[in-house]
Amino acid sequence: MKFLNKIIHELLAQNPDLSAFNIVLPGKRPIVFIRQILEENHYSGFLPNFFTVEELINKIADKQPIQGIPLWLFSFDVYRSLNLIPNDDFAEFLKWFPTLQKDWDDVLKFSDSDQAVLQYMFDEERIKEWAQNLGDDDDVPRKKFLNFWQNMNVFLPQLKERLKDRNWATSGMIHETAKAKIDQFAKNTSEQFVFCGFNAFTPVEEKLVRSLLQWDKAQCFFQADRYYFDDERQEAGKFLRNHKTWKEFDDNRAFQWIEDDFSQPKNIKVYEVSGNVTQTKVLPEIFKEINNTTYSNTAVVLLDENLLPASLDVMHGIETLNITMGFPLKNLSFSNAVKRLFYLQKQLEKNKSSYYYRDVFPILEELPKSAEDEQIINEFKAKIEERNIVYISRKLLHELLGELSYFGLLQKAASTHAYLDLLIAFCQQVKWLEIDDIQYENVSHFENAFRIIKNQLTPYNIQIRMETLEILINQHINSESIDFQGEPLRGLQIMGLLETRLLNFENVIMLSVNEGKLPLGNSQNTYIPFDIRKFFDLHTFLENDSIYAYHFYRLIQDAKNVHLLYNALSSGVNTGEKSRFITQIEMESSHQIEHLIIENSSEPILTKPIEIPKTGIVLERLRKWKEKVSASHLTSYLYNPVDFYLSKILNTSETDEIEEELSVKNYGNLVHYSLQEVYEVLKGKVLKESDLQSSVKAIDSYINIAIEKLKHQPEFYEKGMNYIHKAIAKKVIENVLMHDLDLIKQGNKLEIVDIERRFENVEFALDGSDKISFLGFIDRIDKLNGTLRIIDYKTAKTKNLTVKIDEDNVESYFHNSDRKQALQLCIYHYVVQNLPEFWGFPIETGIWSFAEAKKGMVSLQFEKGDIEDAMRSVKSLILEILNPEIPFVESIKPY
Numbered sequence: 075m076k077f078l079n080k081i082i083h084e085l086l087a088q089n090p091d092l093s094a095f096n097i098v099l100p101g102k103r104p105i106v107f108i109r110q111i112l113e114e115n116h117y118s119g120f121l122p123n124f125f126t127v128e129e130l131i132n133k134i135a136d137k138q139p140i141q142g143i144p145l146w147l148f149s150f151d152v153y154r155s156l157n158l159i160p161n162d163d164f165a166e167f168l169k170w171f172p173t174l175q176k177d178w179d180d181v182l183k184f185s186d187s188d189q190a191v192l193q194y195m196f197d198e199e200r201i202k203e204w205a206q207n208l209g210d211d212d213d214v215p216r217k218k219f220l221n222f223w224q225n226m227n228v229f230l231p232q233l234k235e236r237l238k239d240r241n242w243a244t245s246g247m248i249h250e251t252a253k254a255k256i257d258q259f260a261k262n263t264s265e266q267f268v269f270c271g272f273n274a275f276t277p278v279e280e281k282l283v284r285s286l287l288q289w290d291k292a293q294c295f296f297q298a299d300r301y302y303f304d305d306e307r308q309e310a311g312k313f314l315r316n317h318k319t320w321k322e323f324d325d326n327r328a329f330q331w332i333e334d335d336f337s338q339p340k341n342i343k344v345y346e347v348s349g350n351v352t353q354t355k356v357l358p359e360i361f362k363e364i365n366n367t368t369y370s371n372t373a374v375v376l377l378d379e380n381l382l383p384a385s386l387d388v389m390h391g392i393e394t395l396n397i398t399m400g401f402p403l404k405n406l407s408f409s410n411a412v413k414r415l416f417y418l419q420k421q422l423e424k425n426k427s428s429y430y431y432r433d434v435f436p437i438l439e440e441l442p443k444s445a446e447d448e449q450i451i452n453e454f455k456a457k458i459e460e461r462n463i464v465y466i467s468r469k470l471l472h473e474l475l476g477e478l479s480y481f482g483l484l485q486k487a488a489s490t491h492a493y494l495d496l497l498i499a500f501c502q503q504v505k506w507l508e509i510d511d512i513q514y515e516n517v518s519h520f521e522n523a524f525r526i527i528k529n530q531l532t533p534y535n536i537q538i539r540m541e542t543l544e545i546l547i548n549q550h551i552n553s554e555s556i557d558f559q560g561e562p563l564r565g566l567q568i569m570g571l572l573e574t575r576l577l578n579f580e581n582v583i584m585l586s587v588n589e590g591k592l593p594l595g596n597s598q599n600t601y602i603p604f605d606i607r608k609f610f611d612l613h614t615f616l617e618n619d620s621i622y623a624y625h626f627y628r629l630i631q632d633a634k635n636v637h638l639l640y641n642a643l644s645s646g647v648n649t650g651e652k653s654r655f656i657t658q659i660e661m662e663s664s665h666q667i668e669h670l671i672i673e674n675s676s677e678p679i680l681t682k683p684i685e686i687p688k689t690g691i692v693l694e695r696l697r698k699w700k701e702k703v704s705a706s707h708l709t710s711y712l713y714n715p716v717d718f719y720l721s722k723i724l725n726t727s728e729t730d731e732i733e734e735e736l737s738v739k740n741y742g743n744l745v746h747y748s749l750q751e752v753y754e755v756l757k758g759k760v761l762k763e764s765d766l767q768s769s770v771k772a773i774d775s776y777i778n779i780a781i782e783k784l785k786h787q788p789e790f791y792e793k794g795m796n797y798i799h800k801a802i803a804k805k806v807i808e809n810v811l812m813h814d815l816d817l818i819k820q821g822n823k824l825e826i827v828d829i830e831r832r833f834e835n836v837e838f839a840l841d842g843s844d845k846i847s848f849l850g851f852i853d854r855i856d857k858l859n860g861t862l863r864i865i866d867y868k869t870a871k872t873k874n875l876t877v878k879i880d881e882d883n884v885e886s887y888f889h890n891s892d893r894k895q896a897l898q899l900c901i902y903h904y905v906v907q908n909l910p911e912f913w914g915f916p917i918e919t920g921i922w923s924f925a926e927a928k929k930g931m932v933s934l935q936f937e938k939g940d941i942e943d944a945m946r947s948v949k950s951l952i953l954e955i956l957n958p959e960i961p962f963v964e965s966i967k968p969y
Contacts, residue, residue: 075107076578076632077297080331081270082111084295085122093120096267098127103398104271104576127272127279128245134259134282135251137243142553143523143546144530145244146171151534152233158225165542170222170601172549175244177602178230182246183276185610192230194606196223249278260285267292271576273624274313274617287322296329297576299631301336301663302624310623336631342665344656345639347672353585353639354384356672360637361392364581368394369566371580375629377571378586379555380405385568385585394565398573400555401512408516409551411440412497415483416544419493422486423540428465431458431732434484441480442504442513450478461785464734479503490538494528515556523550571625578632587640589651593622626655683964684716688957695723696956702834703952704850705901709894711955715962718955736799740784742869745803745924746853747780748773749810749867753829753854760825766815773807809927817858817930827855827862836905840949840956848905854922855906862915864902865922865931868895872921872932875899879939879947887947889954891965895921897951899934900944907941 085095092112099105105124112121125133132139140148150167160166181188237243243251256278267286272294275283286292296317302308303315323329347353357374364372369392376382382401389395403409414437421433438451454474458466475481480500487493501521505514527546531538538546567579571592589595596615600607607614630636644650660667688696699707699722711718720726733740752769759765769776777800781788791800817824836848854865874893877900888897899919906912906919920931936944954960 075104075111075576077271077295077576078104078107079111081268081295082108082115085268086115086117091119092117092122094266095122096125096130096265097122098125098130098267098269100272100575101126101572103573107577122268127269127282130267131252131278131282132248134255135243135248137248137251138241139248140237140242140244143526143550145175146546146549147530147534147536148237148242149175149233150536152236153229154536156229156232158229159221163542164536165539165545168542168545168549173599174226174601177600179244179246180600180607180612181602181610182244183249183278184612188234188246188250189227189231191602191606191610192223192227194610195602196220196227198606249276253278253281256282256285260289260291263291265291269294271295271297273628274621275317277611284320284322287320287327293327293330295331297628298332299336299627300332300334301631302627303332308623308627309620310627312620313624333631336627337664340630340634340636340665341668342630342636342659343638343668343670344652344660345637345670345672346642346652347639348641348643350378350586350641350643351381351384352672353641354381354388356639357385357388357583358391360583363635366581368564369581370564373567373569373574373577373579373582373629375569375571375574375582375584376586377584377588377591379570381585382568389566389568392566395568396565397568399568399570400557402552403516403519403554403556404551406512406516406556407440408442408513408520411437412520412547413544413551414440415497416540416547418484419487419540420544426486428467429471429484431464431466434466434471437484442507442509442517444479444507446477447479450475459732461787462733462740462790463787464732464790465787487540490540490543491528491531493540493543494524498524498528512556519554519556523547523554571622571629574625574629579629580633581635581637582630582633583637583639584629585639587638587653587656589653592626592653592655593619595619623655683966685964686716686719686962688959688961692719692723693958699723700846700956702849703838703846704848705898706850708888708897708901708948708951708955709891711951712889712891712894712897714965716964719962735795738869740786741799741803742867742924743784744777744780744800745806745869746867747783748776748803748807749854750829751776751779752807752811753826756826757829758826760823761814761818763815763818766811766818770808770811770815773804773811776807777804806924806927810922813928813930823857823859825857827857828852829854831855833905833909836908838904838945838949838952840953846952848901850901850905852902852906857915858918860916862906862912862917863931864899864906864917864919866895866898866902866920868921868923869925870923871925872923875921875932876935876937877939877944878937879943884939884943884946885950887944888951889947896934896944897948900941900948903934903941904945904948 085092089095097108102124108124109121146168149171150164153162153167153171178188181191185191234247237247260282263286269283269292272279272283273296283292283294287294294317296314298311298314302310305311306315317323318329345353345356347356361369366372374385376385376399379399379402382397382399383405386397414433418429418433418437421430435455438455443451457474463470471484472481475484478484480496480503482496483493483500487496498521501517501524504517505521509517527543584592586592594615598615598618602612604614606612638656640652640656642650642652659665686692707718707722710721736744752773756765756769778788781791790796814824831852832850833852834847834849837845838848839845852864853867854863856863856865873895875896877887877896879887887893888900899921903917903919906917918933920933922931923929926932
């Protein structure tokens with residue numbers, strides 16, 4: 075810490091008792107390092123007093139600061155009392171006031187008169203309106219903006235007066251108040267002040283420093299470097315060059331210090347990285363280059379705070395590290411769950427009868443829970459998924475989740491105050507659970523925020539809707555962060571750019587050195603245009619660029635090894651453009667810079683298919699499988715042997731997922747079950763026209779029974795695509811019935827023999843005495859003019875139902891998944907001809923496709939070979955499955 079060391083030695087040379095000095099710093103971070111330096115120098119006296127410049131100005135102003143939620147509530151109370159038009163409610167007020175308040179603070183800090191700026195804004199809008207007839211419509215954007223500044227000229231002066239009456243002040247008002255008191259303070263104080271490491275001052279801060287210098291009650295130590303100080307083109311030295319021109323710096327008081335460190339030899343590497351998180355994957359490789367294994371002189375500077383979790387993941391091997399940057403509250407799961415709770419409440423205001431499952435599930439997943447709650451939630455999700463309930467009725471939710479400890483949060487709130495009480499109680503309850511430290515901090519932040527909102531609302535008669543409460547909470551979430559604690563004097567330092575002020579490191583690693591991150595660029599959220607900001611000397615993005623440039627150059631001027639990483643991928647708001655500061659040091663500095671390109675490419679995924687050998691236990695399971703072999707087992711094997719292994723050997727099944735739109739599988743089931751109900755009534759009868767005509771009229775009732783079988787809610791089919799799917803299903807069923815009706819009208823004799831006919835223990839001989847038993851269901855068996863028809867329903871179209879088997883292909887014919895429909899029909903044919911009740915009947919097998927329902931049954935045809943040849947091929951397939959030498963090898967489908 076070269077700069078801090080130099081200051082301490084200079085002060086000790088002036089006075090061995092440092093308690094005579096008040097050290098004023100840009101932030102509190104360097105204090106711990108100053109204490110370490112004093113300890114290393116065996117200093118045994120009293121410590122100096124430490125102030126941030128904000129604390130010193132607050133002390134001079136002697137006002138009670140007010141910000142955030144208390145300020146918004148008080149300001150709205152003032153705004154409401156003025157009866158301005160438009161008379162915004164609190165929710166509307168919160169959409170514009172926080173931005174305006176920041177602008178107002180800027181005006182109070184940097185301009186001579188806030189009223190002059192407000193009047194100027196109003197006058198400019200009047201000039202724009204001058205040559206236009208805007209009419210009487212208040213919704214014209216320009217007229218709304220004119221009215222806005224007219225209102226602000228009334229509202230903000232009134233707000234300032236009301237705040238003064240209570241001795242409260244925003245940060246801008248504190249500066250304005252301090253400005254009037256500085257001369258008196260500088261004249262009367264008997265203390266000595268030391269200003270360390272400042273770059274840009276507000277006018278009030280500058281006046282304070284200069285006044286104290288004039289009275290010889292202060293000294294200033296700047297950390298500047300000739301590289302950017304002497305070069306007028308370098309924006310990093312803009313403010314320091316201006317400070318050097320102060321009349322207070324003369325022959326008797328030198329401007330301290332301008333070093334020449336940047337030009338010293340440095341090892342600078344620039345990494346072009348493909349991907350944001352990928353930058354963190356490079357860190358372990360960079361750490362290998364650092365000789366000091368404790369990393370005590372190394373800083374990782376994250377310009378994107380969202381990279382902190384990923385960075386910590388790759389640093390698990392580093393014993394000591396210190397995080398001196400906040401992690402945004404908005405990125406944590408509890409914050410997300412709270413947002414979802416408020417969204418749910420808004421939805422409940424619109425829909426009082428049911429809950430959309432997507433509004434409920436994420437809350438249950440993300441909120442911390444006890445073991446008892448977890449069991450209740452798992453049972454709830456299983457039942458909802460099994461019954462495919464997209465919209466959950468209030469009664470059902472109460473029935474399934476009523477025992478949940480925080481069930482009250484999921485119900486429609488009686489009032490926002492009552493809901494705040496529930497949230498506070500929930501946060502207290504959660505803190506007793508076994509949760510990690512970050513989660514605990516997150517919950518504590520929210521508990522505190524809910525209490526603040528509740529307490530602050532009490533004095534005001536403000537109607538808070540759930541939407542308004544949500545805006546308040548979101549404003550809080552977006553501005554708060556969790557601060558980490560660590561060992562600041564040892565190990566690797568992880569920090570944001572502003573936390574590096576006054577500190578120096580031998581090794582500096584910066585991530586996200588992208589344009590838009592460094593500098594931030596023109597991304598100010600403001601109502602005051604650029605030209606007016608320039609006119610009144612308010613900070614614009616140009617000044618902010620200069621501030622960022624100084625922090626960047628100052629950090630690397632003393633470093634020996636500098637690693638600059640940037641994300642070269644364009645995605646979202648990221649342009650993939652490296653920071654202009656990298657380009658500057660590449661083109662303007664004398665340093666040799668090494669460029670590395672890091673591709674986000676993993677090793678090619680091995681296309682080698684999964685191979686599962688048939689071990690003893692697998693063969694044991696296969697022996698058991700032989701007792702119950704179905705046609706669908708064989709088609710599953712044809713499609714992918716590994717799927718067959720997972721479902722038939724391991725007995726695994728796919729998890730249920732809620733379908734918002736009916737899947738192809740369940741659409742097929744809907745038609746299938748409906749047809750089953752239709753023909754179950756007609757089973758055993760020779761059909762008459764009247765039977766089928768009655769069935770056509772009753773289709774709706776049969777579909778409703780099928781819906782019950784699927785365990786779906788009737789309302790699932792009441793709107794959207796599912797309504798259409800149900801209508802198509804009805805049309806398909808009607809087409810099947812009409813096809814049968816046409817057959818009867820043409821004089822055919824049609825008898826329904828059986829529906830969903832179950833068969834089992836139908837033996838099929840393999841080699842020697844080995845055999846298997848077939849098991850399954852046939853969708854429909856009927857007799858058409860004396861011929862037994864075996865019909866299988868399919869959602870898909872018919873395919874490859876003409877069989878061509880000869881001696882050359884008999885063994886391999888059914889080893890092709892394209893022939894699975896024919897395979898299934900051949901097995902059904904074999905089964906039926908082996909059932910005694912059907913001996914002697916001519917047999918015809920076929921597929922009735924729902925996609926082509928009007929065509930009726932499409933029959934299996936043997937162009938070459940017969941059923942015996944087909945069963946030889948089936949036997950070959952079964953023997954392959956049972957062969958211990960042939961492993962289950964994954965079928966990789968080309969896409």
